[in-house]
Amino acid sequence: MSPRPRGEVQADQPGATLAAIEGIYRSHLPEFRRAAAAITGDRELACDAVQDAFACAVRLRANFRREGSLNGWVWRIVVNTTLSQTRARKPTTPLADHPSTSDNGHTDAATERVRSALARLPERQRLILFLHYYADLDYATIAEAIDVSSGTVGATLHTARISMRRLLEETT
């Protein structure tokens, strides 16, 4: 028997290669961390969750079956890990519920209005907003990340924007 029997799918095929996951990590770490920070409301927890998520992706890379993009698969793990760690943390302090403090330590009224509006959005709308605005993900990748169709992403994002604008206008 050959070490790679003829026609055999290597351990990384259809799974993902370690190098590919590392490439995503090195290319997009700030976006992963920023989206995770939006979800958790805690930058330190976000960094930790992203590290754990990538460790999980490394362990499970053989599970990747190439039905979608590797980037989307990794994003799904990051989102799920971050949500899981946020929910496990007591008390939970997601961004939308977190008191707003700017760099100089003062609460900014504008950002507080945005935060307040975010808090009133359904979780899925919030999540899609985060992934779109903080990670700059396209609809397809967001769809893979949260396991919905691209159409749902577009519709949800549209609804979220309208809701946000309405909520912001109400508080202006």
Add this chain to the structure above:
Amino acid sequence: VNGSDPLDALAELVAPFDDDSDGWADVLRRAHAPSPARQPSNSNEPLRNPPATPPATLRARPSRRWTRPARWQPRTAIALLAAAAAVIATPPGRAGAEWVGHTLGLVELGDPPTHHRPGVDSEPRGSYVIATGHAPDGGRYELVLDRYPGGVTIADGEPVNGCLSLDWPDTAAGSFSGFCGPGFPPPQNGGIAPGGAPARPFGFLGVYPGATRYLALYGFTDRAVRRVAVTYPTADGTRESATVDLIEPSDQLLSRIDSIEPVNVFVAFLPSSAGADLHGSSKTLEVVAYDAAGRELGRVRHENLTSPSIHEGPAPEPMGG
């Protein structure tokens, strides 16, 4: 988002992170860090002798004593049986019965796997459990053959018409990707088969996080093989034997899956200590086949099974038989 978009304020909620990607080493450390669920209780004490699979009687679910209520009459029982038979005769009824069977771990050789899995580029034309059993730490496995009679092209461009994967239907880990090849059993280069090594592994030693803390290796044997020993080296230079299941699919099943030759299937479980460093030094496994009388029929040496470099490494070396 244009400059006047009120949603621009979102950007101010979370300050950007620096492009600091030096944490990759930390990712790898976390990925390979022992977790309570995947590591022996004392990580310094390798599981030299994997605990034998508990006897079936110990693993069996405790059955509830089923007594007939005093008010039941034979006529009632007959009516219930008839109703049950009628329900099972319907497609939803069959599906329900199948679900119950799968839930209870009653899948049999030749059945479809407990969980449907997406195929390689296309849906398989048939999925069959060709071996099932339990890992030494209790997890139920199903070795599944997905068949693509028309062939599919995999990542390296070669057409295949069969893929094997080891599923863990009772765990959240579920299905793991496996190995594909033309025909079943997968052909082997080097003139080893047919008529070569009577027991030969296929694919690599696999890790199944979330399903079992053991490493698993599966392969095929000639029908004459009645016992397979898989040995691995230990830190002190000795060799230990893995726990091995040997399964004999029926001739009918082999016919259904268009098996090129009659084969048995083996699944070996090695303690995690046998391949602790998945990307580290070479590990040499030996797969030894014995007949019913205990005579050795042959052996193969399988090297670097746990390393990605296996892809470019030497072929497993036939050692006789």
